[in-house]
Amino acid sequence: MNIGDVSNQTGLPAKTIRYYEDIGLVKPLRDDNGYRRFRSQDVHKLNFLGRARALGFTIEDCRTLMALYEDETRASADVKKVARAHMAQIEAKIADLNAMRDTLSHLIDACAGDDRPDCPILQDLGGQA
Amino acid sequence: MNIGDVSNQTGLPAKTIRYYEDIGLVKPLRDDNGYRRFRSQDVHKLNFLGRARALGFTIEDCRTLMALYEDETRASADVKKVARAHMAQIEAKIADLNAMRDTLSHLIDACAGDDRPDCPILQDLGGQA
DNA sequence: ATGGGGGTTCCAGTCACGGGAAGGTCAAGG
DNA sequence: CCTTGACCTTCCCGTGACTGGAACCCCCAT
Numbered sequence: 001m002n003i004g005d006v007s008n009q010t011g012l013p014a015k016t017i018r019y020y021e022d023i024g025l026v027k028p029l030r031d032d033n034g035y036r037r038f039r040s041q042d043v044h045k046l047n048f049l050g051r052a053r054a055l056g057f058t059i060e061d062c063r064t065l066m067a068l069y070e071d072e073t074r075a076s077a078d079v080k081k082v083a084r085a086h087m088a089q090i091e092a093k094i095a096d097l098n099a100m101r102d103t104l105s106h107l108i109d110a111c112a113g114d115d116r117p118d119c120p121i122l123q124d125l126g127g128q129a
Numbered sequence: 130m131n132i133g134d135v136s137n138q139t140g141l142p143a144k145t146i147r148y149y150e151d152i153g154l155v156k157p158l159r160d161d162n163g164y165r166r167f168r169s170q171d172v173h174k175l176n177f178l179g180r181a182r183a184l185g186f187t188i189e190d191c192r193t194l195m196a197l198y199e200d201e202t203r204a205s206a207d208v209k210k211v212a213r214a215h216m217a218q219i220e221a222k223i224a225d226l227n228a229m230r231d232t233l234s235h236l237i238d239a240c241a242g243d244d245r246p247d248c249p250i251l252q253d254l255g256g257q258a
Numbered sequence: 259a260t261g262g263g264g265g266t267t268c269c270a271g272t273c274a275c276g277g278g279a280a281g282g283t284c285a286a287g288g
Numbered sequence: 289c290c291t292t293g294a295c296c297t298t299c300c301c302g303t304g305a306c307t308g309g310a311a312c313c314c315c316c317a318t
Binding site: 098122124 | 173200201202215216227232243247250251
């Protein structure tokens with residue numbers, strides 16, 4: 001399989017797949033003409049990576065998870081630890097964003113949104129809250 | 130005021146303040162020795178920027194908001210528009226993160242987290258959901 | 259004179275790619 | 289045989305909003 005087919009099958013852009021090879025996440029073979037040749041196990045790996053990335057794991061997390069995936073003697077505790085650390089990050093981010101949203105929501109509600117210059121949003125940013 | 134004092138007053142790292150000058154958000158004067166000299170209006174601007182950034186506005190949004198802030202003839206509608214667009218982005222991000230968190234939460238709950246290799250997290254990532 | 263705590267510039271790195279240039283390869287059609 | 293067009297290759301630059309660090313200057317106190 002060439003990179004275009006793999007891209008279609010996995011939904012990952014060809015650029016991304018090349019990048020993943022660059023950083024050693026996947027190691028396709030090469031044809032005589034220099035084209036990458038992907039085996040089914042490569043495609044499987046890429047699907048794994050795509051799903052992990054979709055869950056927000058960093059590339060380094062993905063590397064760790066892949067290693068665990070391929071290690072038959074792994075302990076599921078190690079996987080869970082990575083997942084929990086990541087979820088903590090996500091929850092922290094959600095909390096941040098919720099705080100922003102709440103503040104913004106109040107400010108937006110308080111703003112007339114007409115052609116006059118008075119604006120509680122700018123007042124708040126300017127420090128006269 | 131030198132940059133260190135401004136940094137203390139605004140809570141912004143000196144590096145960040147220099148960066149804001151670089152991209153034209155603030156224009157402090159210079160002393161004869163080359164040191165930046167910040168007037169109170171510069172400090173005020175930096176506080177404005179700090180608050181806007183804390184609400185998650187991009188630098189470009191900040192530039193726009195600052196321009197509106199300094200324009201006495203602005204229409205509050207323009208400010209509100211920027212704020213609403215930003216809030217939409219935030220809500221989209223929250224939705225994404227909530228979806229990730231929910232999926233992760235289920236997977237983490239399902240994982241024994243012991244010394245055995247069986248792991249529903251890896252199974253899911255591997256495509257055997 | 260020396261030490262320490264300011265300040266300055268500039269360059270490189272972050273993260274996970276994306277855009278685009280310049281060029282090689284392959285299969286189909288005229 | 290030639291061309292066209294769709295592939296593929298590498299390489300380099302840009303993203304956003306900074307952060308770290310090197311190398312150097314300035315000023316005051318001891």
